[in-house]
Amino acid sequence: MQRLxxxxxxxxxxxxxxxxxxxxxxxxxxNFDIVFNQPPTAELSWQQIAERESDLLRIRxxxxxxxxxxLMVTExxxxxxxxxxNVVFIFQQGRLVRxxxxxxxxxxxxxxxEPLATAFSSSLPAAGVILQDWQSAAGYxxxxxxxxxxxxxxxxxxxxxxxxxxxxxxxxxxxxxGENLYWFSADGVLLKSIQTLQSEQRQIxxxxxxxxxxxxx
Numbered sequence: 001m002q003r004l005x006x007x008x009x010x011x012x013x014x015x016x017x018x019x020x021x022x023x024x025x026x027x028x029x030x031n032f033d034i035v036f037n038q039p040p041t042a043e044l045s046w047q048q049i050a051e052r053e054s055d056l057l058r059i060r061x062x063x064x065x066x067x068x069x070x071l072m073v074t075e076x077x078x079x080x081x082x083x084x085x086n087v088v089f090i091f092q093q094g095r096l097v098r099x100x101x102x103x104x105x106x107x108x109x110x111x112x113x114e115p116l117a118t119a120f121s122s123s124l125p126a127a128g129v130i131l132q133d134w135q136s137a138a139g140y141x142x143x144x145x146x147x148x149x150x151x152x153x154x155x156x157x158x159x160x161x162x163x164x165x166x167x168x169x170x171x172x173x174x175x176x177x178g179e180n181l182y183w184f185s186a187d188g189v190l191l192k193s194i195q196t197l198q199s200e201q202r203q204i205x206x207x208x209x210x211x212x213x214x215x216x217x
Contacts (some may be wrong), residue, residue: 013074043157055210057081059089060200071210093117093191094182095130095205096197102173106199108133115146115203119166120188124148142198143171146196154183154192156207161216163191178203185215 049056055071069081071091079091087101093116097109108131115128126146131139146170148215152165168177178196185191193206 010174013073016123017178044209045067046157046159046217048210049213051095052210055079055208056143058209059205061197061200061204078119093138093194094208096195096206097132099197099199106132106134106136108136108139110139113144115144115168116182116190119148119184136148140172140198143174144175145169156192156209156212159212159217161191161212162186163216170198185206187215189215191216 011056045058048185052070057069058066059079060066067083067087069083069087072080072082072088074080078097081089081091083101085101088099089096090098092109092111094116095109095111095114095116096106097111098107099105107133110131112131113127114130114131115126118126124147128144128146130142130144132142147167147169149165149167151162153160155161159172161183165187166182166184168180168182169176170180178198180196181194182190183192189208189211191208191212193208194203195206196202197204
């Protein structure tokens with residue numbers, strides 16, 4: 001698997017040439033500083049996260065160091081994040097649906113029924129279905145079952161965060177192929193997740209740092 005390094009970024013020639021405002025310049029300058037002016041093992045502070053003009057998340061694959069990803073664009077409920085070494089993760093309602101730049105990318109997802117959308121508004125367990133593929137756009141049908149585990153705290157950058165934890169069983173042809181875990185704030189905002197990346201059969205931990213700062217600190 002391609003090793004993910006430090007800091008996430010919105011740095012491209014297109015972005016640089018298209019900046020027409022001081023606000024855009026500051027956002028790019030801030031991302032540049034995080035990538036090039038921080039030691040490789042540095043953790044960002046909550047003050048740095050609060051001062052950013054684009055949302056930030058931190059990811060950690062099962063056997064690798066953490067990396068920061070910066071929000072590039074949000075459109076129709078889909079969020080696109082990019083790392084400093086051009087790894088791209090795309091999320092829909094907090095669920096990882098596509099990747100780019102990994103050894104084995106998740107190339108296709110189509111959510112047929114999203115249990116996360118009803119986690120706070122209906123009784124559990126909640127069922128869902130997603131089509132995913134890591135070879136083409138054919139799509140394997142994965143059955144999802146979401147259940148509430150209850151209150152559980154976790155630590156993020158030295159802070160203890162109180163959250164509500166859910167577990168999600170993932171099945172393919174009635175065989176369990178993964179488990180996803182989600183931690184929500186009391187007002188229903190996703191703060192942390194551990195999701196099975198089916199293309200590589202590894203779990204990935206995701207800390208939604210900007211959301212944690214806004215909703216839990």
